[in-house]
Amino acid sequence: MPARPVPSQPSRPGGGDRRSPLLTLLGVLVLLEAALLVAGAAYLLHGLLVEDATEPVAAGFLVLTALLFAAGVAFCARGLLRRATWARSPVVVWQLLQLAAGLPAFSGGAPWLGLVLALPAAVVLVGLFLPSVDAQISR
Template identity: 45%
Template structure:
């Protein structure tokens, strides 16, 4: 989850670079995407931190994010865009598998913190 947050933050940095050093297609659209990417990166960082600390709430958030990534990645794979498809679908599949491991479930279901 932390790597996904970093990747989204890097995408936001790339959008910021396109605003500063290049001429974006639309300034308003690029600013909107920049805000969404940075807010998403902050949210993913919070989810990763919550999982690390053993809270219950981040499991649902992580599950939803991974399902969205699979929804985006699988059509890319089917369309022949292997690099982008694997970059989205592979980490999502790994995180989904890890979320349901007994050790992770036990860690995030503890009552004492």
């Protein structure tokens, strides 16, 4: 008895089965932002444990909040890397929040912090709406 042909899986709209290098770069940048949040939480925790914190409960809550945000951002980066349509909206919101935090740092005496926050956010924001990326994560 001849074997029946197996129906092929439908390819993803606009991009076949391979993820574009630009979408991979954007996902990796968002993962790096999550890693920076973890590093910030570690820095805050170090200050809480080593130095005398005037408000230890508030500092502990800030560490917990940073870790929760890091988990959320990492989850959204994973969604981007898997080309999930839902991942674009929270990533856009996060990039806008990062820009809002990073731009004042340029005039506040910490331009390096402004670059660390604003540059990846701008790259991700622009990249998410380029046609090649849009075709891969839109349905």
